[in-house]
Amino acid sequence: MFNDIGALELVALVVLAVLVFGPDKLPKVIQDTTRFIRKIREFSDNAKQDIRSELGPEFKDFEFEDLNPKTYLRKQFNENDELRELKELTSSFDLRKEMNEVAGGIDGKDSGSAVPATVNGSGTPDLLKKADRPARPDTDERPPYDSDAT
Structure with a gap:
């Protein structure tokens, strides 16, 4: 849970806790905090056991992390x-x-692929000739409206 807290951060937290709670109340606060965490863990474990028992024997290997x-x-x-x-x-x-x-x-280009270089005896395939491609419209010009396409 606290795997990424370094030594410097831990020392800063201890100093901050001493300043906030004082050296007299700090042991009592630590005990209350650990008791609270223990109760939360017990509650969580009991809830997990209740869910597993309600699911039945076919889910006995069910993990909540899944x-x-x-x-x-x-x-x-x-x-x-x-x-x-x-x-x-x-x-x-x-x-x-x-x-x-x-x-x-x-x-x-010769890339060593198995793509045929010629179709119908020409150097490039008929469908892929750059001259056969329609020119791109200007970016400011909108394409014509086609009522059949909508």
Whole structure:
């Protein structure tokens, strides 16, 4: 709970507690605080046991930490062999490399891909010629309204 509090912060908290409560009342405040924390933990443990008993025997290994989606997914990935194989498969597939190969084939660059460089005997595919592409309208000009498209 307090894993990220350093020694300097702890000393500052002790000095602040002595200044606020005074050396006479500090032991009583510490006892009251620990008693309060103990009661909260007991209440929490009892609530967890009640929930587990109400869920039934099929949920005897239910952990409340599994309600956090990240924890649940991490547990499922570690336990399930099929998901582990899927993870290995996705790590071996490099999407950027595939996209660069396809883009290189479209632009006519030699990237060593299996994309055919010619269609119908021309140097670039007919559908991908830059001359066939419509010119982009100016940014200030709105496209025409098409009532059939709406």
